[in-house]
Amino acid sequence: MAHTLEALKSGQLKGSKTLKLACGLKTFPEEILELADTLEVLDLSDNQLASIPEWISQFKKLKIIFFARNAFTEFPIVLAKCPELNMIGFKTNQIQTVAEHGFPPKLNWLILTDNKIEKLPKSIGDCTLLQKCALAGNRIEALPREMSNCKNLELLRISANRLKVIPQWLFELPKLSWIAFSGNPGTYQFQLDTNLESFHWSDFTIKELLGEGASGYISKALWTSKEQEVAIKVFKGDVTSDGLPEDEMNVSIAAGAHESLIEVLGQIESHPEEKSGLIMKLISADFINLGYPPSMQSCTRDVFDAQSVFTEVELLKIAKSMASVCDQLHAKGINHGDFYAHNILVNPNADCLLGDFGAATFYDKNSIWSDYIQRVEVRAYGCLIEDILSLIPDNSIKSSTRQAWEILISDCFNPNVKSRPSFSEIIMRLGDL
Template sequence: MQTLEQLKAGGLKGAKKLKLACGLTQFPPEILDLADTLELLDLSGNRLTQLPQEFARLRHLKIAFFSDNDFTEFPAVLGQCPQLEMIGFKACKINQITEGALPPLTRWLILTNNQITQLPASIGNCARMQKLMLAGNKLTQLPPEMANCRNLELLRISANELTALPDWLFTLPRLSWLAISGNPCTQHGQVVADLPEVPWSELLLEEELGQGASGIISKAQLKTSSSVSRPVAVKVFKGEVTSDGLPEDEMQACMAAGAHPNLVPVLGKITHHPEQKQGLVLELIPKDYQILGITPSFASCTRDVYPQGTAFLLQEVITIATGIASVAAHLHARGILHGDLYAHNTLVNGTGHALFGDFGAATIYDKADQELASRLERIEVRAFGCLLEDLLEHLAPHEKNQETGLAFHQLKEACLHPQVLERPAFETILAAISQHILA
């Protein structure tokens, strides 16, 4: 991270990236001296409340982060930045976005955990919008002009005050990853199966295994008797609104998912945590399982990335695709929209067996509403189509023209159909794999 002293002394001349977190209450005017080169500006973690009109001089700026500041209004001057396409204002105090404030080239907008009650109609001018993060606000509806955002692929509107989902939402041809839990329109009184209780005192935490937006996962020992214990994984939720939604909704969905060969088994829920936090005890994943893909980059926006040289054998693709389609069918049969069907949420071993996880964006929906159920499932089918497309793009060269590989390409195209209800259901996908592709 650079320093304010470096900036004021002119030591950052020619910089393309600038990150300052030093308790700023005013926008440093020296940043404008970087107008000819600056492409990424990160002023997160300060105490800013506004930006100057001269900010528009940053004509090469593409990415701007202002999370964890004290803004109450989305700065209208950003709408005058000609190249700005990725904007982050997570966990500020924004309650107002004026018309025209959103740059027309915006494709990735993060407004998680604010106090926004209404979106401007001009958001419909953001034709390039691909990723829109709005969880944890006070929205009661979405403007109909958003129907013009035909490139929207990932939408997070969990933990708002939406009483209904607009019909146009299900006409967006590229929408693939949707999170809608924690709204009045998703509260339908469904009873979720409970889990065995595991007192915190019976767990001995060891090393941390990973940390996500919603919680921390650690290896632990679970006491099974006075002298015997077994290794497990423990996820303790942070209790805060995440970019996907509320931790309690994730926990409910994880419990409601039940058992499946391609899901990490959930052993119980934690009780009597010293800080009253919620958590789950999970089966410890064997070390031979590796993450299938890497989370999207700034450039890829909504699509996972893969290490250079990644190549899958056709049999691996078949096994992975079968496992993920099977677990997705299982979840939707239980009325669960996962909302984050991605390679980076999938672990695979040497045989291609997949374990699917991370229910942070999941929604439990009303299966009795058959029209809604069909629409939500087929939005998720497009996410599966994107995963299948990734796998096929990284298929080993000598297997790309095999008849089975070509059949997989046809299945992928069916999953990516621009008309939502023209896509196959997951049970149909499974049947296609077993009856035609594997025949």
Template sequence: MHTLAQLRSGELAGIKRLDLSCGLEEFPEEIFSLADSLEVLNLSGNALRQLPDDLHRLRHLRVLFCSNNRLRELPAGLGQCQQLSMIGFKSNRLQRVPGEALPPQLRWLILTDNELEELPSELGQRPLLQKLMLAGNRLRSLPASLSQCHRLELIRIAENRLSELPQWLLNLPALAWLAYAGNPLETEADASALAATAHIPWAQLQLQQRLGEGASGVIHQALWQPPSAPAREVAVKLYKGPMTSDGSPLHEMNACLSAGSHAQLISVLGRIVDHPQQQAGLVMGLIDRSYRNLADLPSLDSCSRDVYQPDTRFTAEVALNIARGIASAAAHLHQQGITHGDLYGHNTLYNDQGDCLLGDFGAASFHTRAETLETCALQRIEVRAFGILLGELLARIDSGLSATRREVWEELQRQCCQPQVLARPGFNQILAALHQA
């Protein structure tokens, strides 16, 4: 994190990224002294109510983060920033997005946790739009012009006031990751599954080292001492506040509990009760240390695509095991009336043999189990996410894959990613093809 003193002294001349979080109430004019170099500007965690109209003077600006401030309107001046492609205004007080505030190169827009009731039709006139984060607003509809955004791959509309999913949304050719939980349109979780979940008192748990942290919560290793039974090592996930970029953590918990048991899902042992701060949480099986993340989160440059370590390579058999495992988990979830919404390499854990687990239900949503056109479309949207993952695995196979088998894999990958949503195979068909492979 940088300081105002550094900025004003000239110490930061020539930098490409500036991070300032120091209670700012006004935009520091000294930032314009970095116009020849600045590409990423992070002003999150301040008390800003407005930005200057001439922000386009930062002519190289590509990324602007301004989350956790006090703006009520997306600044119109952003639309004149010719290189600006990523905008993040999470957790402000936004009530209006002027069409002129959307820059021509817009690729990634984050407006999570605001007070928006509508969006401008100009949003659909940004052909590069790839990632759209709108969870936690008051939207009752989406602009129909978004049907023109043929590159849109990820959209988060959880925790709004939508009564239906528009048909054009379900037909978007590139859409792969969709989260819509917490809207009136969503089917409720299975109450019987939730009621049958064991309650584990907080007093029976002893937290140990922290294992990881995501958008929705923190995971600790813990010791669970049930009454009249031996103590056992478990994992405890304690959920954070009311809203993440994907939606409500409580919806994530309901999806985890409703998913049921499957070999490629992390087992849920029970939900925590009697936490002293009434914090929601789950007790889960402890994952063997041999498992690791398949990929890293998307970067600012990759946008909606995972980042793999340069040395990540697989044999054909390991890659096939991973593909089969994830397809099997997704098929199981769809049978339970759940779409995962975030089927990605970074949410996949695997070991050297290709045994794998699909985690992180933060973007999960419920749908009817009846075979309607909408249900089929929702499931086939997720098939495209699997097709992308399959392509990433295929690109990293270094041995054991003959030319004939590669052609079979590549054809399956093409079928999963084809632009006609309903023409994609379902996961049962995918599993059959993978077993033949």
């Protein structure tokens, strides 16, 4: 909930741990300094700020700051002086330069999506606690080799930049699990060969909005000529935190048919706003999200309802179906990039559907690095299995069986990326569980 400038100036917010102001600010209100001893979260998104005062370094408890949709052209180097600051967000500003040694010592979550950054500082390699880094939609031409020192990096978004080479060391990072790197000159240029039919927008009657993601809107619609209810995803056309909508659309088409993928029936033409869109099979209403997106506290890991409980049978069914669909994707040279429980739909029978290709990337499956790329995603698969296993009551699964699952998870987490099992190997191992 947003606060008001009046409440801040009147002293009503004294002692607050969180401050959120969105009121056209062009300069920092001096009254914020009165919260220096208590403030932990500062959200000044949707203002007109272009700089941060030096006195921000007095905020010894400040952990999280958001400055999305402001007017910054430089990353504020003063933030390096905030000892507890670990999450920084400057999405959709005009940032062009990020100076050396501008990151705070405890940084673990950095959001610089949709700016104009051309070069990253070598000192990013000093951010050894960095787990999550969002850089999509910039002008970065190369990643500094020093970034290979970020051994705790788990999620990386570098789509829609100007990278001439996707460096090999990326896929050797010991904890990297979720990576999006499409929309760069150095990305494998996949030629989509499809005979997917196009259908006129006027042949559909939109009934209701089913959901909205970063890349588009999904609606229930009536396909008039076929008298059939379908789902239509209309892409927004903007760069998202994951990448470019056209890449998501192409991957959705190229992924092919699989019982754990939502069937694509066609694509839209003649949309009144010239938007792209896909026509998909309408799935049953008893499918729900397997989990929820990571919280600020969990950082890279999904969260689940407190009452979520799974059985051993459900775990095995989910594990088999997801290993199978990932095996098919990687056989086609597709890295999902966002393989999470919150992007999986499940019904009461534990039937699963993997969705959201917003972070997906085509890669050359014949390259020497294809095995590494697949095994980065294998680590994400290990996270999923670990999460579900933790929600199975101890008394409902044999200790030997739980141990077998834990060994599989450990193998998926092997810091030596090449030593992890492939998805086809995982499928074979699941046959013995």
